[in-house]
Amino acid sequence: MNSIKNTACREDYNHYVKRKVLVIIILAMMTLVVALYALCSGSADIPVIEVVKALLGLGTEKSVIVTVGIRLPRVIMAIISGIGLAMAGCIMQSILKNPLASASTLGISQGAAFGAAIAITYLGAGQIMSNTSGAVAISNPYLTTICAFIGAMIVTFVILGLSKYRNVTPETMILAGVALSSLFSGATALLQYFSSDVQMAAIVFWTFGDLGRVSMKEIGVVTFVTGLSFIYFIFNRWNYNALESGEHTATGLGVNVPKVRLLGMTIASVSAATIVSFVGIINFIGLIAPHIMRRFVGNDYRFLLPSSAIMGALLLLVSDTFARMIISPVILPIGAITSFLGAPLFLYLIFKGVGQNAKN
Amino acid sequence: MLKIDALQFSYRSNKKILDKIKFDVTKGECVAILGNNGAGKSTMLKCLNKIMSPQKGTVSVNGIDLLKLSRLEIAKNTAYVAQKNEGNQITVYDAILLGRKPYIKISPTKRDYEIVEDIIEGLNLEELSLRYIDELSGGELQKVMIARALAQEPKVLLLDEPTSCLDLKNQLEVLKLIQEITKEKQIAVVIVIHDLNLALRYCDRFLFLKDNSIYCYGGIDVMTPENIGAVYQVPVAVESYHNQRVVIPLT
Numbered sequence A: 001m002n003s004i005k006n007t008a009c010r011e012d013y014n015h016y017v018k019r020k021v022l023v024i025i026i027l028a029m030m031t032l033v034v035a036l037y038a039l040c041s042g043s044a045d046i047p048v049i050e051v052v053k054a055l056l057g058l059g060t061e062k063s064v065i066v067t068v069g070i071r072l073p074r075v076i077m078a079i080i081s082g083i084g085l086a087m088a089g090c091i092m093q094s095i096l097k098n099p100l101a102s103a104s105t106l107g108i109s110q111g112a113a114f115g116a117a118i119a120i121t122y123l124g125a126g127q128i129m130s131n132t133s134g135a136v137a138i139s140n141p142y143l144t145t146i147c148a149f150i151g152a153m154i155v156t157f158v159i160l161g162l163s164k165y166r167n168v169t170p171e172t173m174i175l176a177g178v179a180l181s182s183l184f185s186g187a188t189a190l191l192q193y194f195s196s197d198v199q200m201a202a203i204v205f206w207t208f209g210d211l212g213r214v215s216m217k218e219i220g221v222v223t224f225v226t227g228l229s230f231i232y233f234i235f236n237r238w239n240y241n242a243l244e245s246g247e248h249t250a251t252g253l254g255v256n257v258p259k260v261r262l263l264g265m266t267i268a269s270v271s272a273a274t275i276v277s278f279v280g281i282i283n284f285i286g287l288i289a290p291h292i293m294r295r296f297v298g299n300d301y302r303f304l305l306p307s308s309a310i311m312g313a314l315l316l317l318v319s320d321t322f323a324r325m326i327i328s329p330v331i332l333p334i335g336a337i338t339s340f341l342g343a344p345l346f347l348y349l350i351f352k353g354v355g356q357n358a359k360n
Numbered sequence B: 001m002l003k004i005d006a007l008q009f010s011y012r013s014n015k016k017i018l019d020k021i022k023f024d025v026t027k028g029e030c031v032a033i034l035g036n037n038g039a040g041k042s043t044m045l046k047c048l049n050k051i052m053s054p055q056k057g058t059v060s061v062n063g064i065d066l067l068k069l070s071r072l073e074i075a076k077n078t079a080y081v082a083q084k085n086e087g088n089q090i091t092v093y094d095a096i097l098l099g100r101k102p103y104i105k106i107s108p109t110k111r112d113y114e115i116v117e118d119i120i121e122g123l124n125l126e127e128l129s130l131r132y133i134d135e136l137s138g139g140e141l142q143k144v145m146i147a148r149a150l151a152q153e154p155k156v157l158l159l160d161e162p163t164s165c166l167d168l169k170n171q172l173e174v175l176k177l178i179q180e181i182t183k184e185k186q187i188a189v190v191i192v193i194h195d196l197n198l199a200l201r202y203c204d205r206f207l208f209l210k211d212n213s214i215y216c217y218g219g220i221d222v223m224t225p226e227n228i229g230a231v232y233q234v235p236v237a238v239e240s241y242h243n244q245r246v247v248i249p250l251t
Helices: A002-040 A048-055 A061-096 A108-122 A141-165 A170-194 A197-208 A216-235 A237-243 A247-252 A257-279 A285-297 A301-325 A334-352 B041-048 B071-077 B092-100 B110-122 B138-151 B168-185 B196-202 B225-232
Strands: A128-130 A136-138 B002-010 B016-025 B030-035 B056-061 B078-081 B156-160 B188-192 B205-210 B213-218 B236-241 B244-249
Touching: A002 A048, A002 A061, A002 A285, A002 A301, A002 B092, A002 B110, A048 A061, A061 A170, A061 A216, A061 A237, A061 A257, A061 A285, A061 A301, A108 A141, A108 A170, A108 A197, A108 A257, A141 A170, A141 A257, A170 A197, A197 A334, A216 A237, A216 A257, A216 A301, A237 A247, A237 A257, A237 A301, A237 B092, A247 A257, A247 B078, A285 A301, A285 A334, A301 A334, B002 B041, B016 B041, B016 B188, B016 B213, B030 B041, B030 B168, B030 B196, B041 B078, B041 B156, B041 B188, B071 B078, B078 B138, B092 B110, B092 B138, B110 B138, B138 B156, B138 B168, B156 B168, B168 B188, B168 B196, B196 B244, B205 B225, B213 B225, B225 B236
Parallel strands: B030 B188, B030 B205, B078 B156, B156 B188
Antiparallel strands: A128 A136, B002 B016, B002 B056, B205 B213, B236 B244
16 A cells, blocks of 8 residues: 555656756757857858758858857857856855845956956056957957956955854855945946046946857866866755755754855855856846746756756847847847846746746 | 763853753653753754754764764764744655755665655655645644654654644644654654643653753653742642643742
8 A cells, every 4th residue: 555655656756857857858958949049140140051060060161150160159158158157146045045146246246347457457458459340359358357257256265254254154145245246346446437448448348248258268168167066066956955944954964064055155156257257247147047947946956956057048048149139230248138138037027926836 | 772971062162051961862752851941952952963063072872972973974863853944945755855865875766765755655745745845834844844854764853842833733743743753663852842731741751951951850750840840930730630741830
């Protein structure tokens, strides 16, 4: 009798798990479709078949240059950055038990912006030059990226250091993040005030965010960092599930809570800092992607982590394609577009309560 | 089975919250921790599985000092149910499966699922198994939390005020369940509880905490008006009603 009941219980549960997995598979397929569309579309439209041929190395010279040389790095960077930012946001929200936690709330993005502003105003990365699409480009992107990364990591280590000093509680971390965010925003504003017109334009341009800045080599760096972080987070998914039940319950379940929090925050921050340093400030992806997926798959990190990551990729890819297509050939700033498209979507989700019955 | 000896805990070096705590619990026995607010009951419970680290003393289960074990090993020996449980958007099944966390290496095994399903069946939670726990009533949620603790297959079960947010029916149901589990699984159970009458009804031994140390510890014979009056500073009578001892406040 027991085993019959258990089998029925297991079947129901397996069915439930399959539905969650199906959500992830559908999201991944949607991302692939949008990626293919992004490779086809632009100032020069290329048919799907040509794109596929170009990807396989069989296309015409023009299609290979446009697809593989120009559009593919951008599409890959959108996917990887979306994954990284959403994953970091998801983990920060879990660890800090705060629905507003993300790289921008904690000041990591502001730290990066300040680092970039220093590079532009004081380290000679500030001359601007026209690029092919008529926008501006920073003359020394490597220096800017390195300084942005240092800025972001300073914020990360100050938050973690302060938290360690006064015990690692979510409250101290988020409050320290808010304070640092304000500090670095103010510092960047002061730098802008005292910089020349050219430098100021370069700082503003950097903070807009641009997925087209990177080459395949840089994508490799971001993929490596994001990949390692993803493996670490997936490996710790049960710890994050336990943390959702409260600190003491998690400890009772064998979780070393301070260690899981500190390592999780460090890895999420490094991952977000790396991405922001390469592509500039991209708002909202880290915040919105986990929230959307919580409504569809609940709070179980076995499903929430991978689905948030893919949702981040999908959102960033859609935003970037929109930014490229809407008044082509002008490419709108991606950071503005993610906020512009993300905020109404977020509001809609909050008020419509989509997915309240997702589990049924 | 569970032996606590010379346990001492303080938040700061000077002020001792717990001092010279020494008692033991045999298997199949349920011990009530009683005392005023701030007496250190919950702190003591948390010291027993190192959620809080005591400065001195030992907590041994079958002769092994828990305080020297890793957190995972402690979680395989003791399970803890917190006073306040946070509702969350995970299913009852997954909430109970989380109890297997100390044993899960990469993914749950067939045995983990079987244990969870046996507990679900044993506690009659089948109907709720795919409901999110934040949609459950207080009584249902408390049962799920106890189910999770049982999934840890503990030798010692620690419960911090398991009935504090429940109505009378659920208080009786939950404590009856705990009593049955204690006998059936032959585990040692330590409960922090405020209601003296519920403690009298469902617990086997009683430990009074006063002024950071044990005032008295023993069977039903320590539940005297003198002891209760001294610890709670409220005059009481202890009477027998239908073969059940009851505590009646006299103020």
